[in-house]
Amino acid sequence: MVTLAVLFVGSYLLGSIPFGYLAGRLVGIDIRQAGSGNVGATNVVRVLGKGYGYPVFALDFLKGFGAVKVSMLMAPGRPPEWNSPEIVGILAAMFSVLGHLYPPWLKFKGGKGVATSAGALLALTAVPTLIGIAIWIIVFWMTRYVSLASITAAVALPIVILVVRSHDQNNGKPLVYSSACVAVVIVWRHRSNLYRLMRGTEPRFTRK
Secondary structure, three states, rough: OOOHHHHHHHHHHHHOHHHHHHHHHHOOOOHHOOOOOOOOHHHHHHOOOOHHHHHHHHHHHHHHHHHHHHHHHOOOOOOOOOOOHHHHHHHHHHHHHHHHHHEEEHOOOOOHHHHHHHHHHHHHOOOHHHHHHHHHHHHHHHOOOHHHHHHHHHHHHHHHHHHHHEEEEOOOOHHHHHHHHHHHHHHHHHHHHHHHHHHEEEEEOOOO
């Protein structure tokens, strides 16, 4: 139990590292006071340019990926136990995303969780996540809306996992349920974007 607690707290703390905020501080600005006010990579690209935004995306992605991989390697149990590497990885993924969404260093006001969720899910189930990334790219290419691409990919991913992992009796369902929870969170965090999309006032992506 101590090992699991350390893994989950560590996953949360790793996820809570606010790379977008730190990137802004490197150039002397508070990214929360610029652009959309979000600390995620999209706003960093808009405000500071791709030289800062792309590394922020990569680091946010690696937070989720690293938390899951380390936790799975250190998991004490074996399949199909509740503390097996796969189940521990799923829980570590959730904690890393929670850390990104609610970092204690920024008064629990973080980003929207897309990059960190993608990294965590790629570590858990590669093929469905790559399909989800492809969906994101297609929707973004067609619309130039980051928010719409993120919402669409997040909602589609549990369905993709359900189809691709339908043969997996041990971990298919937990992955579907956890990815569905991630989708709900991402949609909720994008609720203001959804409102603007419906009103036709959502800005299309342009970078500095």
